[in-house]
């Protein structure tokens with residue numbers, strides 16, 4: 001059965017700016033976003049809560065932007081200088097995997113390049129997006145791993 005756009009429930013997880021949510025809403029989707037922080041645009045299409053509490057609410061698509069602080073390659077050196085970060089890394093991996101394995105038919109998780117300790121658990125990225133592919137003058141990805 002095919003759904004009309006307005007029947008497609010989109011969850012933009014870990015987003016308080018509303019930028020991705022509003023891009024979907026402008027195109028007619030039933031899009032909502034969720035973050036622990038208040039919505040920057042004071043939108044009614046917003047859940048201020050732990051996203052894990054609403055993952056089972058019948059979404060058709062989720063785009064998530066989880067914190068990358070402990071997962072990203074650019075911060076890997078700190079794991080060896082601040083040993084307490086290994087526990088935070090485990091928590092970040094658990095959170096990432098909970099989003100990835102949510103019972104939602106279509107899932108996209110956006111993050112910077114992960115380091116090798118994160119990749120061992122969350123897997124390799126399946127797609128790289130560069131700002132210059134969308135009209136910007138900068139490149140983000142430095143590692144092809």
Ligand SMILES: C[S@@+](CC[C@H](N)C(=O)[O-])C[C@H]1O[C@@H](n2cnc3c(N)ncnc32)[C@H](O)[C@@H]1O
Pocket residue numbers: 013014015016017018019034035036037049050051052065066067068
């Ligand atoms: C890297 S920021 C992404 C911001 C996003 N790109 C935006 O435009 O608003 C990660 C966000 O994840 C949120 N976050 C962290 N843990 C969360 C959770 N359990 N449930 C919902 N949001 C969470 C943080 O509050 C933070 O705003």
